[in-house]
Amino acid sequence: MQQNKPNYYGIIPANVRYDKRLTPNAKLLYSEITALCNEKGFCWATNKYFSELYEVSTTSISKWISSLIEFGYLKSSIKYKEGSKEILNRYLTLLTYPIEEKLNTPIEEKLKDNSTTLNIKYNNKEESKEKEKFAPPTILEVITYFKEKGYMELTAKKAFDYYDVANWKDSKGNQVKNWKQKMISVWMKPENKIAELTNQPKRKKL
Numbered sequence: 001m002q003q004n005k006p007n008y009y010g011i012i013p014a015n016v017r018y019d020k021r022l023t024p025n026a027k028l029l030y031s032e033i034t035a036l037c038n039e040k041g042f043c044w045a046t047n048k049y050f051s052e053l054y055e056v057s058t059t060s061i062s063k064w065i066s067s068l069i070e071f072g073y074l075k076s077s078i079k080y081k082e083g084s085k086e087i088l089n090r091y092l093t094l095l096t097y098p099i100e101e102k103l104n105t106p107i108e109e110k111l112k113d114n115s116t117t118l119n120i121k122y123n124n125k126e127e128s129k130e131k132e133k134f135a136p137p138t139i140l141e142v143i144t145y146f147k148e149k150g151y152m153e154l155t156a157k158k159a160f161d162y163y164d165v166a167n168w169k170d171s172k173g174n175q176v177k178n179w180k181q182k183m184i185s186v187w188m189k190p191e192n193k194i195a196e197l198t199n200q201p202k203r204k205k206l
Contacts, residue, residue, distance in 0.1 A: 010035040021071055026064035029054075030073060033092055043092040065092070136168050137179050145180060151188055159187045 010031030017027060029050065036043040047061040054061075068074040072095055079089045137145075139160045146156035163169070168176045176182050 009038070016073055019071065022067055023064065025054075025056075025060070026067050029061070029064045030068055033068075033074065034094060037092075037094055044089060045092075046090065134168065134175060134177055134179075136164070139164075142179075142183070145183065146188070149184075149188055155187060159183055 011034045012027055012031045016022065016030050019027075022030075032050070032053070033043045033045075036045055047058040047065070050056075050061045051058045065074065065076070069076055075093045075095055077091045077093070078087055079091075080086060081088050137160075139157065142160045143153050143156040146153065146159075163176060163179070163182075168179070170176055170182065170186075
């Protein structure tokens with residue numbers, strides 16, 4: 001008897017699709033798991049289920065899942081029968097592709113009756129990183145930086161006063177995030193440097 005197949009779409013992201021360490025069947029299985037995760041937020045299907053679905057041995061399924069876990073694409077969480085090593089359930093979660101519409105629904109809420117804590121991890125580091133807060137430099141830091149670049153103290157003081165009065169916002173009202181880069185792009189121009197050196201004694205030609 002042909003069992004019902006999931007109606008949810010499966011996904012094979014580029015990092016899985018082009019990973020030469022994975023077999024084509026492992027990639028196909030990954031897509032199947034994403035379809036099940038899209039329905040519930042996690043995959044609860046057994047190896048037997050997959051073996052009957054694809055008409056292969058459970059050993060093959062086990063190898064494909066193991067490779068996906070080994071290379072960081074899946075996480076397996078197992079719930080054992082209380083007081084024994086007998087497996088009651090296995091839950092697979094994705095580690096590299098966030099399933100849409102499930103991001104705001106923790107797995108723990110779907111498994112309230114389970115003692116096993118499950119977590120979904122996603123490969124979106126940029127969103128999880130906290131942005132560093134801007135720390136205004138002291139006038140001494142600015143002067144030292146200008147001197148290191150070959151500019152004189154007068155320009156450093158002018159630059160510092162300009163931004164310090166404006167609470168370190170630029171001419172457009174945007175908060176300065178990298179003061180050194182701002183000094184280079186706005187204040188450390190060739191004409192400014194030359195203007196400061198005009199009062200210096202001219203070198204005698206040899």
